Amino acid sequence: MTEHTPIRILADASQVPGVVRNLSRRRLLSATAIVGGSALLAACSSGGGGTSTGGGGDSTATGGPLEDELSIFTWGDYDAPEVLEGFTAELGPKIILDSYGSNEEMISKLIAAKGTAGYDILVPTGVYIPQLIEHGLLMKLNMDLIPNIEHMDPEFLNLAWDPNGEYSICKAWGTTGFVYDKTVIKRDLKTWNDFLDAAKNEASGKTSVLDDPAELTGMYFWANGIDWSTTDEAELQAAEDFLVNELAPHISTFDSYPGGGAISQGTAALFQAWNGDARQGILESKDPDKWQWVLGAPATELWVDNWVISSSAPNPEAAHAFINFVLEPENQLLNVSYIGYHTGAKDIEQKARDAELPMLDLIFFTPEQIATMHEGEVNEATERVVDIYNKMKAAASA
Structure with missing residues (x-):
């Protein structure tokens, strides 16, 4: 959206790789995870249970049959129920949700499991992504399986933490x-x-x-x-x-x-x-x-959360299918209405206005407002x- 061109501050390369922001959609757990997760990630030389790959895992999704299940590790209550139910009704896989209260908590659990946590999709804040890639915790996306990427606003793609768009797609920012x-x-x-x-x-x-x-x-x-x-x-x-x-x-x-x-x-x-x-x-x-x-x-503050797939995802076909499903314009609008955050979808603000969603001033911000928002750092x-x-x-x- 041209009126939001200054969104590039979301991806100021000088601010990678960290942000101290325990973004919880339901509740935050103990503060011990806040430092613990970052320390574990910094010290970890293991990616998916072995040595660090330094670049994440190669995609194992080929467009084959979808698995029966899909496990999503995300912030609490962060997706419209109609979208989750619609995915299962239309494509089949049963969704299993597990939630965390901070990026550090999520990272700690992934590293403690040494690649065996069993999650397919994760939703980390963008500035954590270089660390996750470095330690081999993310799978490269097979973009051939996500054609609905065409419905995303280019301003929200290929951000500084993933400049080639190989591992992540904007889920929401606020x-x-x-x-x-x-x-x-x-x-x-x-x-x-x-x-x-x-x-x-x-x-x-x-x-x-x-x-x-x-x-x-x-x-x-x-x-x-x-x-x-x-x-x-x-x-x-x-x-x-x-x-x-x-x-x-x-x-x-x-x-x-x-x-x-x-x-x-x-x-x-x-x-x-x-x-x-x-x-x-x-x-x-x-x-x-x-x-x-x-x-x-x-x-x-300014934060951006992203769809990514775990390098050890047991259901990579379903994971790709889900991300593609979420990016359909009607599902993007359902999520905007439910969670109240900008999803980075193309023309989503106008669609929200056409749908007469309430309180849009709490979802969409002017360039002047965006200029006052800043990412934090882990330091x-x-x-x-x-x-x-x-x-x-x-x-x-x-």
């Missing part, structure tokens, strides 16, 4: 902001500084934040004009001092999926949230007009960020 109850907070909130101030005042004891280390330190850094991937100890210490000593006593909940019920039930007045999750929560509320979404400002500060997260949770006793 960002971070917050939602507040206008009947409780009666002033306009527009920035992360506003969020933090309201959390300590009108929403004290009624503030929910993402259960994610990078998001918690991120909102402090975004509010203060600091690179959220900083490794500067003075900046990290300042973040700790604020989050642990000033903000934590006001936090009621650490919840990576407030859209799953917390927003609609009004369990808090202020929620940090990912855009699609926020949309779902507002739409499910009995009084949606009382909720206001705000894109984090002056800067915030030497990762463990420090997790330490701040643990201290903040202990201080909040939430």
